[in-house]
Amino acid sequence: METQELSEVQKSVAAQVGGPPQFSTHAETRQYRKQQLAAAFRLFSLYGFDEGVAGHITVRDPEREDCFWVNPFGLYFGHIKVSDLVLVNHHGEIVEGKHKMVNRAAFAIHSQVHQARPDVIAAAHSHSIYGKAWASFGRMLDPITQDACAFYEDHAVFDDFTGIVNELDEGKRIAQALGSRKAAILRNHGLLTVGKTVEEAAWWFITMERSCQAQLLAEATGNKPTLIDHATAKKTSQELGNPLAGWFQFQPLHQKITKEQPDLFE
Numbered sequence: 001m002e003t004q005e006l007s008e009v010q011k012s013v014a015a016q017v018g019g020p021p022q023f024s025t026h027a028e029t030r031q032y033r034k035q036q037l038a039a040a041f042r043l044f045s046l047y048g049f050d051e052g053v054a055g056h057i058t059v060r061d062p063e064r065e066d067c068f069w070v071n072p073f074g075l076y077f078g079h080i081k082v083s084d085l086v087l088v089n090h091h092g093e094i095v096e097g098k099h100k101m102v103n104r105a106a107f108a109i110h111s112q113v114h115q116a117r118p119d120v121i122a123a124a125h126s127h128s129i130y131g132k133a134w135a136s137f138g139r140m141l142d143p144i145t146q147d148a149c150a151f152y153e154d155h156a157v158f159d160d161f162t163g164i165v166n167e168l169d170e171g172k173r174i175a176q177a178l179g180s181r182k183a184a185i186l187r188n189h190g191l192l193t194v195g196k197t198v199e200e201a202a203w204w205f206i207t208m209e210r211s212c213q214a215q216l217l218a219e220a221t222g223n224k225p226t227l228i229d230h231a232t233a234k235k236t237s238q239e240l241g242n243p244l245a246g247w248f249q250f251q252p253l254h255q256k257i258t259k260e261q262p263d264l265f266e
Contacts (some may be wrong), residue, residue: 018199020247026063031082033059034069037122037265038082040070042257044126045078047206055126056106059198066090068114070106072099072254081233081266090115100243112171113178114192122201134212138187141211144218145223148211149236150204150245152183163189182241183208195262200255202248207249 023029037059038072044050044057056067069085071077088099094100106125113123124137125217134141138159143152157176162170174192178184182204183193191208195201228236239245258264 002037019244020199026163029062029147033062033084033121033198034082035265036202036254037085038080039068039254039257040124040198040202041077041080042261042264043202043206043253044124045076046257047128047209049126049128049205049209050077051127053103056103056110057104057122057124057198058110058114058204059122060120061087061152064089065118067095069108070102070110072097073103075099075100081264083266108168108171109174109192110171112168112175113192116172116175117178117180119193119196120201121196122198123194124190124201124205125186125192126205127190130207130213130216131185131209132189133216135179135185135187135190138185139186139216141208143227143228143233143236145214146228146236146240147207148214149228149233150241151183151208151211151235152233153209154241155183155185157185157187158189158192159187161186182246183202195246197247198244199250200243203246203250205251205260206253227257 015128020258022031023032040057043143049055053074055072058070061069068088069087071080072084072086074082078218084099084258086094086102088107089095089103090111094102110147114120138157140155140157141148141151143149156177156179160173187194191205193201193207193208195204
């Protein structure tokens, strides 16, 4: 997620949509972040990004920045409410929340990503079907569609699968592979995306999953997809792949899930 100067088009969009809301207190910011996190889990369930107890989305606490909010271990994504979220410290201990267990892999991966990337507010990982299918190749996504260009020269491959991520050392290596980018393909595992907001991180995951699906479908025909040229892919990436674009493209999905499932705010 390189810092880029906004184009005139981006400045115009920013002026119209505003961007993520700003709050005057940590308490207000915390509540907002938790609400977006609960909504993201409901959407991940709706889109089938849940599988057993696998998968997690985290958001950094605005006051205790070495702690993050995450889903409790073993709770179905489609039932998660704001009140279910737990706060985990840098030792992997739950310091706030009514549930008592946290996914060890969630801590091993996310704690190291958050530690390595102070700019990252939220991170998402799941064993989504097309993401893990594409991850089995250990390849980068190609710029074969407009949407895939959001990840052009802004994602990485972590190509050292050693089993379930239980140790901090592997989390550190994943964070190193991610570097300053917005996403990583974890070979034989799945996708990981990050953002400056929950909305951004969740949207990158959703659209990356669909980009994996599109490339799998295209290559399944036996033909070689036509690549978008470097200059066009780069320009499209700057328009579609910036934090404001990620945040804004999540908004229609947020409208849908909060209207259909308002109990998530409880």
